[in-house]
Every structure is written in structure tokens, then in C-alpha cells.
Amino acid sequence: MNVFLSIVIVISTIVVMECVSWCIHKYLFHGPLWFMHKSHHEKSHSFFEWNDLFALLFAGLSLYLMFIDKDVFGYRFFIGLGISVYGVIYFIIHDWFVHRRFKTFKSDNGYLKAVRKAHKIHHKNQGKEKSRAFGLLFVRKDLLNS
Template structure:
């Protein structure tokens, strides 16, 4: 297979991960593994949360695909691992740095996209328990949040 096919496969996995993340967030994190995710909705004031364990849970398949794919020279498996890793990096930047500002690197970003994801995530976090949640995805924001941000910008033209 050509390098282009491996790259396209990695990007296909990247975009597929949003759906997998949505399903996992709704049915696993707000389901039987709520005890790990709960402190993310009800912060205890610590830098690290039990919820951070999901970083490892999601990193293991990526690492295994990359490592075993390279060891056995099955490069389409490496592409799958790379796609998962790329999504994990994007998720970390969007969720932990841009939305929750755990690291003050991009704290001044205020584009329409950033405001839309922050609003969607705020609506997700308004639910302190595992039931009645909304907005379980991360990188792709539902149209209603974009519309809310656009309407806000029309009412207040000084928003950039």
C-alpha cells in the first residue's frame, strides 16, 4: 500500500474517533465507569482527577497498534494507532487546555469555534450527575451551539 493510503486511513480513524468518543463518553463514562468520571463533573480542587485514568485507557490501544504494527510490519495497523493518537492529542488540546484551561497556553483563544465548544461543554457540565447529560462529543459541535454563539455575536458586535 502506498503512503497516501496509510495517511488517509489515519485521518479516517481520527474522524471516526469522535463517534467512538461520543458513545464511550455517554455509555461508559456516564455509565458503569462513572466512579472514574464523577470527579470531572464534581471537582475536588485537585490538579489530577480519577477521570485522568481515561487518558491511559484510550492511549493503550493506540500504543499497541503502533508498537505491534511496527514490530510485525503491518503498517495499516500503525495507521490506526496513529489516528487514535492524533485524536487523543487533539482531545487533550481542546478539552484540557482550551476548554478547562488546565494549562494556560491557549487561554486567550476566543474564536467562534472555541466559544461554541466551550458553550457545548458548559452545557455538558451543568449536569453534576451521570444522568440527563448532553453534548458528549468533543471536536464536532452541534449546530445549536454554533447558532447560540453567532446570535451572541450579533447582539454584541465587540466580540471577536
């Protein structure tokens, strides 16, 4: 597979993962999988939460896709790589920057501040119902200008 197409697949997968994550978060995490996701909306008493198991699920899918295409570096390999890159971005932005699991990442960047604000809007409601702002990377325009 040529390099340009591989890069397009990885970038497209990252964009699709943001959309899929939004839908999964809204309709599954705040729906039938709330019993696991609610640990993310409660005060944490340890470094790990039940919600972290979702990251392991996506990591497993990513590794599986890369493994089955490792010999030919086909499209599935690059979809898996895109899922992995999204996971790293998610970890850095969501866990490290927004939730401050590590206290080392601060920024005055307007976009990152908007991401944090959107997530605070999401967490303002501690319950399963009536939450807003389910995404991570796509931020409403009004939050960027505030």
C-alpha cells in the same frame, strides 16, 4: 502502504474516535464507569483526576497498535497513530482550552467558542443522569451561530 492510504486511515480513525468517544462517554462514562468519570464533573482538588485514567487506556491501545505493526507500517500502525493524534487534539481542546488546566490557551475563534459552550452545557448537570453534549469535536450548528 502508500502515503495517501496512510493519511486516509489516520484521518478516518480521528473521525471514528470522535464517534466512539461520544458513545463511550454517554453510555459507559455516564453509566457503569461513572464511579471514575464523576471526578471530571466535580470541583478538582488536584491537577489529576480519576477520569484521566481513560486517557492512559487509549494511549496504551494506540501504542500497542503502533508497536505490533512497527516493522511494516501496516494499517494497524496508522490506526494507532490516528488514535494518538485524536488524543493530542482531545488534550489540547478539552483539557488545555476548555478546562484550562494550563492558563495559556485563549481564543476568540467561533468554532472553539462553540466547543467550550457545548462542554459547559454538558457540565451544567453535575450528576450522572440527564447530561447533554457528549462529544468534543462535532458541535451542534445552533452553537456555532450563537
